[in-house]
Amino acid sequence: MKQKHPATGPHTVTVFVFPGVRLLDVTGPIEVFTTANEFGGRYRVQIASEDGTDVITSAGTRLGADLSVDDVQEPCDVLVIPGGPEWETLIKDDALLDVVRQLNEKSRCTASVCTGAFLLAAAGLLNGRRATTHWRQSGELASRFPSVQVAPDAIFVRDGKMMTSAGVSAGIDLSLALVEEHYGAEVARSVAKDMVVFMQRPGSQSQFSVRTRAPHTHQQMLRRVLDAVAENPGANHTLTAMARRAGISVRHVTRLFYEEVGTTPARYVEQVRLEAAQALLETGDDPMPVVARRTGFGSPESLRRAFVRHLSVTPGAFRASFRTTGRAHTESGVPGGDVVVEAQRADDGELSAA
Numbered sequence: 001m002k003q004k005h006p007a008t009g010p011h012t013v014t015v016f017v018f019p020g021v022r023l024l025d026v027t028g029p030i031e032v033f034t035t036a037n038e039f040g041g042r043y044r045v046q047i048a049s050e051d052g053t054d055v056i057t058s059a060g061t062r063l064g065a066d067l068s069v070d071d072v073q074e075p076c077d078v079l080v081i082p083g084g085p086e087w088e089t090l091i092k093d094d095a096l097l098d099v100v101r102q103l104n105e106k107s108r109c110t111a112s113v114c115t116g117a118f119l120l121a122a123a124g125l126l127n128g129r130r131a132t133t134h135w136r137q138s139g140e141l142a143s144r145f146p147s148v149q150v151a152p153d154a155i156f157v158r159d160g161k162m163m164t165s166a167g168v169s170a171g172i173d174l175s176l177a178l179v180e181e182h183y184g185a186e187v188a189r190s191v192a193k194d195m196v197v198f199m200q201r202p203g204s205q206s207q208f209s210v211r212t213r214a215p216h217t218h219q220q221m222l223r224r225v226l227d228a229v230a231e232n233p234g235a236n237h238t239l240t241a242m243a244r245r246a247g248i249s250v251r252h253v254t255r256l257f258y259e260e261v262g263t264t265p266a267r268y269v270e271q272v273r274l275e276a277a278q279a280l281l282e283t284g285d286d287p288m289p290v291v292a293r294r295t296g297f298g299s300p301e302s303l304r305r306a307f308v309r310h311l312s313v314t315p316g317a318f319r320a321s322f323r324t325t326g327r328a329h330t331e332s333g334v335p336g337g338d339v340v341v342e343a344q345r346a347d348d349g350e351l352s353a354a
Contacts, residue, residue: 010042011077011182016103017049017065018084018096023057024168025082025113032175032191033078039190041183048072050099058085069099072106078178079107082171083115087137091122091144101125109178111163113171120162121145129159130227134167151231172197221246222256229269233276234296237269273297274306281319288315 013033015026026047033043049055052068081100090096100123104110112120117133120126121141130149133141138152151157156165156174165174172195180188225242228235242265243250257265277295280286288300297303300315307315 010044012074013043013045013078013080014072014076014103014107015045015047015080015082016069016100017047017055017057017063017082018090019055020058020084020086020090021055021063021082022084022114022168023059023061023063025084025116025171026057026063026080028169028172029080029111029113029175031195032172032179035191035194036179036183036187038194039187041179041187041191046072048103050096069102072103075106075108077108077182079103079110080171081110081112081116081119083113083118083134085115087115087118091118097123107161109161109163111165111171111174111178113165113174114167117141117164118144120164121148125162126164129162130157131159131162131164132157132166133164136167219256219260221248222253222260225253226261226268229272233269233273234294237265237296239265269296270306271310274310277303277307277315278318281315291315 011033013029015030017026030045030047033041033045037043046066047064048067048069048071049065050069052065052071054062054064057063081103084090097119100119104120104123104125110120110125112131112133114134115137117126117131118137118141121131121144126145127147128149130151131141132138132151132154135152138150141148142150142152154166155170156163156177158177163174163178165171176188176192176197179191225246228245229237229242239250239253243253246253246256248256253265257263257268261268263271273296277291277297280291280294284291286294288303292298292300292303295303297306303315307313307318311318
């Protein structure tokens with residue numbers, strides 16, 4: 001897919017903060033976007049509070065604001081709505097919800113971090129949309145806002161202009177996805193390496209629904225098919241199965257793919273499976289038969305043929321490009337043995353439900 005680059009000027013990111021906001025929900029995305037500027041990105045980040053004054057985070061840290069909400073006059077490319085531990089109180093604050101709606105009207109993409117999804121839902125911005133939040137609160141989100149289609153095991157979800165992410169550090173994953181969308185995979189990969197985080201962490205297959213950037217469509221029957229393929233590439237996605245899932249004929253499914261996606265169902269499924277396999281090879285150590293099975297290729301040979309056909313490289317060579325080996329030495333210079341150097345990210349608990 002052709003990468004998007006700004007025609008003029010930088011991408012503007014507005015981060016909304018309020019008293020009791022969780023610090024990492026704010027600083028995680030900011031760090032991603034500002035680090036991207038070191039590798040070819042062009043982001044202008046601004047922090048807005050309701051009245052332009054500083055706020056005290058849930059950690060007790062004072063966080064400065066660049067401007068008030070009323071001072072946000074120009075449309076922004078990304079609006080970040082962080083969460084906080086007192087989300088139950090926040091969703092009852094009508095003035096705060098009005099601010100969220102006001103900012104959303106001026107954004108091209110609105111993204112929540114962790115329990116920030118509750119603010120979006122309470123403001124009515126997630127009605128009829130798929131969304132996620134921290135795994136501990138996903139049940140609450142579903143019960144309090146039944147019009148929201150909650151994906152409890154997703155790291156992040158995109159539905160139209162709305163993006164939601166799981167607990168705390170998942171905001172980093174979401175922000176990396178936006179960097180990739182704006183400036184390409186190489187810039188996003190450079191940011192991930194610099195921050196020593198996964199370009200795309202191992203976890204639920206649901207995260208592929210954003211990575212593959214399935215096109216937005218108003219055809220709900222096609223939306224169900226696209227979501228099913230992206231969320232579980234290894235499932236049965238024959239033309240007949242997709243038609244049955246959509247409740248329409250095989251001919252109708254084929255026509256919708258041509259009109260809405262611009263390709264055939266088979267090519268779309270293979271592309272999603274290929275991207276899923278790339279992610280597993282980049283970040284995991286599963287043997288090739290497991291990767292082939294999980295991503296729907298069935299056998300290592302089918303996986304190999306797809307990689308060679310589309311990427312001109314074998315799966316093994318592709319995986320090797322994401323591994324760096326070095327030789328450990330003691331202070332005296334005597335070799336201490338070969339070690340594999342890999343950037344690993346600590347499990348912060350939000351994948352426990354995956």
